Amino acid sequence: MKIQNISTLIGAATAAVCVTLATTTAAQAQVLGPNWTYTMDSLTDGHGEYNTVGAGSNYEMFGMAMKAQNGIISIAFNANVALAGNSIGWAQDGNIGWGDVLFNFSGKSLKDASAAGQLFGIRFADTNDSGVAGTGVFSGVTAKNVAAENSGFSTFSQYQSVVGGTNVAAANGSYTGQLGQIGYGGATVAEAKDYLTNVNGVSQDTSYGQLNSIKTGTKVGDINFLGAAEIASLASGFAGLGGVGRTTVGFSFSQSLLGQFMNPANAVITLMEECTNDGMMLKATLPSTVPPAEQPVPEPITMIGMALGGLGLVKGKMNQRRAARVNA
Known part of the structure; x- marks a missing residue:
């Protein structure tokens, strides 16, 4: 993944935001810092209920942004999916929405890390089909697939094939004459498939096997939703990038x-919709929250003692010189 710094401020004058844009060419980890780093997804791979992809689809995901500052990690997403999900009769609970954010530090594939209970998960949409109660950050996470109960795609390959033959619709619903193309933001399609389907190094693109929701985990803390002003600024930043x-x-x-x-x-970070009709993936390096070690500074009383000791040494040498002249 190629990182490109943008020196200009994107957005309206009242909602400007300094950004770093990530475009996918190779799998390099983004080093998170105090400015928002934007990772844009394919804009034509969110398959909707009317067999469309693109801005006219209710399930198009456009991008994600992250930053890390003073020990706080912030994440934002831009999509056509409401926080509470989209109401639709095809789902068992009448609603299809966001899956959970999955953090993987293990260096393993998502399935292997889940089997070992080595994931961290964040549930931010309390109407989804997560296996844990309430929103927050969870550790020791195992993950599950909830696409079957949300009328979703059964395999990665099926999703890729269907999107590639689906018409792109503009925001007003009109067709653009183009066909969809899947992407995962911070990873190539091949990298995403390996990460999402591999078990012990071998691809197992099994039916309803893509992990997009927390199955089990222990809550370790809460999340805080961003305020309206910052959301407006982020929306302008996303809009400037499509x-x-x-x-x-x-x-x-x-x-x-x-x-x-x-x-x-x-960390490898993934977020997919409950139906797996779209998803995003990002490799990120979290910064240190511990300040670099500093050399101890001598206290004033110690410095005074050192100064007095130095004066005593000088005085002793002067006395020795006087004694030598008297004896000469």
Whole structure:
């Protein structure tokens, strides 16, 4: 993934935001810092109920943004999916919405890390089909797939094939004459498939096997949703990069909730919709929250003692010189 710094401020004058844009060419981890880093997804791979993709689809995801500052991690998403999900009769509960955010520090594939209970998960949409109660940050997470009960795609390959033959619709519903193309934001399609389907290094693109929701986990802390002003600024930033989603949602949490990974660590972060009709993936390096070690500064009383000791040494040498002249 190629990182490109943008020196200009994107957005309206009243909602400007300094950004870093990530475009996918190779799998390099983004080093998170105090400015928002935007990772844009394919704009034509969110398959909707009317067999469309693009801005006219109710399930198009446009991008995600992250930053890390003073021990706080903030994440935001831009999509056509409301925070409470989209009401639709095809789902068992009448609603299809967001899955959960999954953090993986293990270096393993998503399925392998889940089997070992090595994931962190964030549930931010309390209407989804997550296996945990309430919103927040969870550790020791195992994950599950909830696409079957949400009338979703059964495999990665099925999703890729269907999107590639689906018409792109503009925001007003008119067709553009183009066909969809899947993407995962911070990873190539091949990298995403390996990460999402591999088990012990071998692809197992099994039926309803893509993990998009927390199955089990222990809550370690809460999340705080971003305020209206920051959401408006983020929406302008996304729009300047082609993200015209109807919803921008964002939240923050303490980096200390990630335990031993609160210091510099590489994470693979994924978010897919409950139906797996769209998803995003990002590789990020979290900054250290511990300041560099500083050399101890001598206290004033110690410095005074050193000065007096130096004066005593000088006085002793002067007395020795006087004694030598008298004896000469």
